Amino acid sequence: MKTRRQALILELLDREPIRSQEQLRRSLLARGVSVTQATLSRDIKELGLVKRAGDGAYQKPVGPPPGNGAGLSGLGRAIAEFVTGVDRVQQLVVLRTGPGQAHAAASAIDRAGLREVVGTLAGDDTILVIARDPGRARSLERRFNGLIRL
Numbered sequence: 001m002k003t004r005r006q007a008l009i010l011e012l013l014d015r016e017p018i019r020s021q022e023q024l025r026r027s028l029l030a031r032g033v034s035v036t037q038a039t040l041s042r043d044i045k046e047l048g049l050v051k052r053a054g055d056g057a058y059q060k061p062v063g064p065p066p067g068n069g070a071g072l073s074g075l076g077r078a079i080a081e082f083v084t085g086v087d088r089v090q091q092l093v094v095l096r097t098g099p100g101q102a103h104a105a106a107s108a109i110d111r112a113g114l115r116e117v118v119g120t121l122a123g124d125d126t127i128l129v130i131a132r133d134p135g136r137a138r139s140l141e142r143r144f145n146g147l148i149r150l
Helices: 002-015 021-030 037-047 068-082 102-112 134-147
Strands: 083-089 092-097 117-122 126-131
Touching (some): 002 037, 068 083, 092 102, 092 134, 102 126, 126 134
Antiparallel strands (some): 083 092, 092 126, 117 126
């Protein structure tokens, strides 16, 4: 439920400017998801959402967070919690997740600011991680496999 709720939060932010937790709570409720203010606060923190200076609307973080340590621990948690498989072809790394979990894991990869990664694309249960070259893709494959808790 948490993963789906957080994916829905990110989807809502892409569709409309949301300036308050109450507005976000109402938007979730309109889509059949009831949530408390405390849970919503935790979700906002875990997703790394920030408010834009111009209009005060929530947005996804831009660029890697200050101090890679926080990003990497978030990456470790996301990979361990969501990723079920890793495969590599040339400079492409494909991560498999449970249904509805790919976006949260891809966001964690993006927030970690890994130098090996050019970008990510997330579907419902699959993430494509594009590495700078095949050698860095091998390194990412080993790193992701090391983080998966079986």
